[in-house]
Amino acid sequence: MDINNKYEDKxxxxxxxxxxxxxxxxxxxxxxxxxxxxxxxxxxxxxxxxKVTKALxxxxxxxxxxxxxxxxxxxxxxxIEPTKRLDVxxxxxxxxxxxxxxxxxxxxxxxxxxxxxxxxxSLTVPRYIESWIVDLVDNVVAICEAFYAARKYVxxxxxxxxxxxxxxxx
Numbered sequence: 001m002d003i004n005n006k007y008e009d010k011x012x013x014x015x016x017x018x019x020x021x022x023x024x025x026x027x028x029x030x031x032x033x034x035x036x037x038x039x040x041x042x043x044x045x046x047x048x049x050x051k052v053t054k055a056l057x058x059x060x061x062x063x064x065x066x067x068x069x070x071x072x073x074x075x076x077x078x079x080i081e082p083t084k085r086l087d088v089x090x091x092x093x094x095x096x097x098x099x100x101x102x103x104x105x106x107x108x109x110x111x112x113x114x115x116x117x118x119x120x121x122s123l124t125v126p127r128y129i130e131s132w133i134v135d136l137v138d139n140v141v142a143i144c145e146a147f148y149a150a151r152k153y154v155x156x157x158x159x160x161x162x163x164x165x166x167x168x169x170x
Contacts, residue, residue: 012050015064024103025072036145042068044145049137053130059109063130066113069100070134090122 007013019025028038046067054060073095097114100106106114109127113134116126126132 009047012047012064015050015061016046016068019065019068019104022103024099025069027074028072031074038071041141041145042071044141045070045134045138048141049130049134052133052137056133058133059128059130062107062109063113063134065104066100066106066110066130067134067137069104069106069110070096070114070117070138072096072099072114074099090118093118093122093124 013020026039028042029040031038046064049067050060050064053063071092073092093115097111100114101111109130112124112127113131116122116124116131117135117138118124119126119135126135
């Protein structure tokens with residue numbers, strides 16, 4: 001499943017276009033998140049969750065929207081003091097829900113999807129199968145993004161080791 005297809009998926013884009021076009025939501029493009037940016041992270045979580053729930057014949061429209069809004073908050077993880085990072089990790093679903101409700105009308109299911117996407121780290125329990133799906137997809141996407149962001153460091157380490165080995169055997 002190619003994530004770039006999301007922009008060609010007319011149904012998906014119709015469902016989320018008002019969010020993608022929102023100026024406040026677009027500020028997430030400038031926030032570092034898992035070594036990339038929060039807008040793209042939210043798009044990945046939203047689109048993959050949408051595809052899974054659509055295949056399972058579940059509520060893919062609410063999943064697409066809530067998945068996109070699940071990390072709709074403005075603090076940059078790299079700017080947070082180490083002592084406050086745990087607080088942001090635990091409470092950011094609340095911040096995202098507050099922001100989402102400011103700009104969009106949400107169903108109870110969408111609210112639960114956003115509020116519970118960090119379960120069990122945050123204590124809001126997913127009440128819907130769609131909430132569990134977004135929670136799991138978010139975890140998988142975050143892990144993949146972290147490895148992607150770390151690739152340059154791994155590449156540097158491998159190159160350094162190769163240089164040492166090559167120079168040692170000369």
